[in-house]
Amino acid sequence: MTNRAPLPPEISRRRTFAIIAHPDAGKTTLTEKFLLFGGAIQMAGQVRAKGEARRTRSDFLKMEQDRGISVSASAMSFDFRQYRFNLVDTPGHSDFSEDTYRTLTAVDAAIMVIDGAKGVESQTRKLFEVCRLRDLPILTFCNKMDREARDTFEIIDEIQENLAIDVTPASWPIGSGRDFVGAYDLLHDRLEIMDRADRNKIAESIQISGVDDPKLAEHIPADLLQKFHEELEMARELLPAFDRAAFLNGSMTPIWFGSAINSFGVKELMDGIGEFGPEPEPQKAAERQVDPAEPEVTGFVFKVQANMDPKHRDRVAFVRLASGHFERGMKLFHVRSKKPMSITNPVLFLAADRELAEEAWAGDIIGIPNHGQLRIGDALTEGESLRFTGIPSFAPELLQTIRALDPMKAKHLEKALTQFAEEGAAKVFKPMIGSGYIVGVVGALQFDVLASRIELEYSLPVRFEGSNFVSARWISGDKAEIEKLVAVNKGHIAHDSDGDLVFLTRLQWDIDRVLRDYPGVKLTATKEMM
Ligand code: G4P
DSSP: OSSSSSOOOHHHHHEEEEEEETTTTHHHHHHHHHHHTOOOOOOOOOOOOOOOGGGGGHHHHHHHHHTHHHHHEEEEEEEEEEEEEEEEOSSSTTHHHHHHHHHHHOOOOOEEEETTHHHHHHHHHHHHHHHHHOEEEEEEEEOOTTTTOOOHHHHHHEEEEEEEEOEEESSSEEEEEEOEEEEETTTTTTTEEEOOTTTTOEEEEEESSSSTTTTHHHHHHHHHHHHHHEEEEHHHSSOOOOOOOHHHHTTTEEEEEEBBTTTTTTHHHHHHHHHOOOOOOOEEBBBBBEOOOOOOOOEEEEEEOOOOSTTTTOOOEEEEEEEEEEEOOOOEEEEETTTTEEEEEEEEEETTTTOOOOOEETOEEEEEESSSSEEEEEEEEOOOOOOOOOOOOEEOOOOEEEHHHHOOOOOOOHHHHHHHHHSOOEEEESSSSSHHHHHHSTTTHHHHHHHHHHHHHHOOOEEEEEESEEEEEEEEHHHHHHHHOOOHGGEEEEEOOOOEEEEEESSSHHHHHHHHHEEOOOOOOEEOOO
């Protein structure tokens, strides 16, 4: 990072990030306020379905149907001050860990939203661990400070202890619950006062000449002011100061205290992303590292979404541009098929609307409509054969056999399954013996989602049935030994949707047995998608 040449201004102003949160912490509300302050929507409340009901299963599926933004707009772009923000949506449900993982390969930073009354919750921790695998810089937003929250030190301690990361306060809350006044912006010496009357208004901001400025007393009741001074003194002694290098290498997170629903603290957080970055980071490929400042366009597909518009059977491949300046109409080289592709109708996602992308820069996410040529992990370049790494496919943890209720519709089923496999929504295996398909997922809810989507998008009712197998491993290694393994264990062998061989397992013992009997064979739980 430190030794790199400065990026061209158009690239250096890009901020590509995701929000991670436990359900209910306020991710949707925060997203909505980002879009509001980014000018991408006019009024908060456009982004999502209302109320608790939307989290029930039927509503979740309905959202898939309606293609509500919180489910399907995989990336949203908007401007804030001099910055261009690309917010990449992480799938909300805990089941979608693989999808989430891949989403996080496309971003340079993450915002972790926690609920001030609940602290670090299970899903926060899981998502955080995924970020840590990539050393992603993390900004923390402690939400719902308008309600009774935990003690500030307790919240910070919990993050430090639980997630093993240094926490440095970027703001300090004053009061809590009904007495919540606002927060002191420690980075800019400003007092931000929360306005409960207008939830979409940016908070009043008062420039202060330091924490001892008598002006504070005009806005803060005496008891709260005294507590604030005491806490701040303690914070200075106990907590580390902001260190940009530590932030960028993922070992320190700045924390802001706010209330998304009251638009409070949101602007400061956005300023933080702008000021601290990171700028678009280099991306790793098997051959070399790709720097965003390189003039030639390169990018990789991290997500494929089909049927975004139910009227058209289109698929959109989401591409993170790793380098260069892309212009509409460019001919790019599709590395896997070794064929050129004219990118005539790329899209940028601006809140609920799609827009044609006339140009895009390294760091941006563009959607490329296509008929199935583009798959997760694919690289696009201006001619170089690059394979971007770090976009794994994980072995499923649950396997079931799928059947069309109408046996005459087997061909349709095959088509639907191919689509979902390409989207990365499921693993589809064709066993060597017998007819039919085995579908593998990471979380049980995905079976329901798949069944519902196949019925909806292909008018094809299906049923999932138990399978003898519980997991699958990709087979590689010595060719002769693989042939022997396959010949003797046909009942365990299947092909995945790329035609690669897999070994279906019932127990760990199956794996141990293969490894013992066929020492030249490797069984792996992940496969690089390239
Ligand atoms: P999620 O996407 O992380 O699941 O959270 P979401 O934004 O949907 O927020 C979950 C609930 O918390 C919502 O209430 C939302 O209004 C509320 N919320 C978000 N930010 C704040 C905040 O700063 N303070 C308070 N007090 N509440 C907040 P809900 O009742 O589930 O939905 P709704 O009926 O308000 O739409």
